[in-house]
Amino acid sequence: MKASTRYVDDSVKGFITWSIIWGTIAVVVGIVISLQLAWPQLNVAPYLTYGRLRPIHTNAGIFGWGIGSFIAMFFYITQRLTKTPLWSPKLARVTLWIFNVAIASAAVTLAMGINRTKEYAELEWPLAIVVAILWVLFSINVFMTILKRKEEQMYISLWYIMAALVGVTVLYVVNNLGMPLHLFKSYSAFAGTNDANVQWWYGHNAVAMVLTVPPLAIFYYFLPKITNNPIYSHRMGIIAFWSLIFMYLWTGAHHLLWTPVPDWIQTVAMAFSIMLIAPSWGAVMNGYLTMNGQWEKMKSNYLVKFMIVGITFYGLQTLQGPMQAVRSFSAFIHYTDWVPGHVHMGTMGWVSMILFGATYYVTTTLSDTEIYSIKLANAHFWLVLVGQLIYSITMWIAGVQQGSMLLATNPDGTLHYSFMETMIAIFPYYKIRAISGFIYLAGLALFIYNIYKTFQKGAESSVAKA
């Protein structure tokens, strides 16, 4: 009898499968819009224009790939850390259905131009309600499992999981408040500068509660599992946890530097953004020190590679982020391609690397077998790493170049370059960026094939055993 049989994992597998499907769509749409920026004639009006496709790219990435795989991992981790089966497997199956209906409807309505325009909160009110219900149902399931747990001690990952459950609920509900006009159109409950301030309180904390806290929960669980080493310091994890969730909520206005949002809010956001380096690097150091004396595993264990390179990108991300949150630097790079470069290091580097590693691990555990091919997993690792680096580095260069051109003035105070000249200068980088997308997609294809083959192998061997 294998140890995992007392846990209910069909929904884990379901969410893994679907999150990979939506993630692939996010990458494909990302490539399409990157090509459109270089060749505008590729905009097929009206449904496949850049303005309508970009929200599909971000929503499929954050909600489809991100949230989808976090749900899978939270179901998996919570059961194991509490030594308790999932509270309601039926509810988990319903959650998967709602999830897929929500993401599919999001893609269709966004293509139709039904769009609230607030970044990462684009879905119109009926769909936003569905997403909120989905999250609450999922939260109840996880929370009840924790309440009924057999293991008294709550490991740090459970803290991160519970914080994400509360945080996402508060953020999502508040930023989606609106006045419905009809089924497909509503106006924001907040106006102008208030709306901007609420939006970026949400926007930046979506980065915290969706793209930081859950991957940290996953990292803290899987790194010790993979390395067979206990986490270096539970106490450091706890201190970092409380300071992280305390500080993040103050920083939203660093997206609004030099705008009409009151100066003191901008300054506070700037200060807290810099303070955030401490808890962020608390997690990074915890990861590095857990590896102490075992660094040769970076060579011998493909999963360690994903985890450690992932947390390294988190470390870089949380240094670059605070730097961008400083007024002077923001003046230079805000509104340029530097920012997409930064964001994609976080999503393609940090979050996805951790998820790739975790997904390989969970797939082999659920299939009770070894990975189909370590060689392919290594090729996957290098392709996504190279793809992501080309993406981010070209966009940083493009951002610095355009930023400096936009600010360049003549001795008499007039502008040295027209807007169009600054764009012409960065078009070559757009083409390189599109290539990086194809490299990343190739890596993703190897990942999907490997996961599929491993599940297949597991199914065959369980039949053979029976």
Added chain:
Amino acid sequence: MLEKNPVIFIILAFVVIMIGTTITMIAPFKWINSDSDKIAEVKPYTPLQQEGRDLYMREGCNNCHSQTVRTLAADVERYGNGGGYSKSGEFVYDRPHLWGSRRTGPDLARIGLKPLTPAWHKKHMENPQSVVPASNMPSYAFLNQPLDTTYSERKMKLLKFPYTQADLDELKGKSEMDAIIAYMRKLGTDIPVKNAGAAVQAPVAQSNPYTDLKAVEEEAKAIYKQQCASCHGEKREGTLGPALKGSTKSETDLFKIISQGSTANGMPAFSSSLDEQKIWKLVTYIKLDTK
């Protein structure tokens, strides 16, 4: 206790999250959009302008165009169009805000202050490359379809904007293109423009002080490229506006047309965006073949 009771933990986590939230997100409601940042001249959108704004949202224009001029000299110079940086009071009727986060295209907060005619906007929307050859903006020719006005009145009521029957009548027979252009032309125009009139009030030279083309050619060419080329062609061959090459108009006439515009022909006035010297330099440049 904390490490063993998930209910207490979750309450505590909520409280911690709400501290920063209360101070930086909830408390500012007390100041923002209050009397302190109110601007009397700022008017709500008309039904046609609001329809245009909704189309701007439908097409996701905010993915490439921001709508806030930052308090940076270069921002004010590039996007201010004489109206300066953006002020909080200008956005009180914006639900949602459309400030954006990436400028793949230029900021549009004060696009209404730019001397651009509806005909220019239409041509640019239909085929951006015909006006700005290197532009990577998609074509929005499909906006040439009748505007759906089913909800226009209800929108005004929901947003609590004042409107008259004449405002609603204005919607009749309008296309989506008309609506989005009406919105473009309203953006940023409520604010009193500072340098307007400066050029008009200054004593106008009766004749062109720049007789030597070579001395001003480079600067004049740059001004021409930025201000005129989109309608009159890079080589003055004429596109939306007439050809200027070999113009037979007198220098004083040219000066007058550039500075005051010609409403009948759709030529905008440049007296608020170009000073007298710059206009004379342009005149010199336009007449370069006849010198």
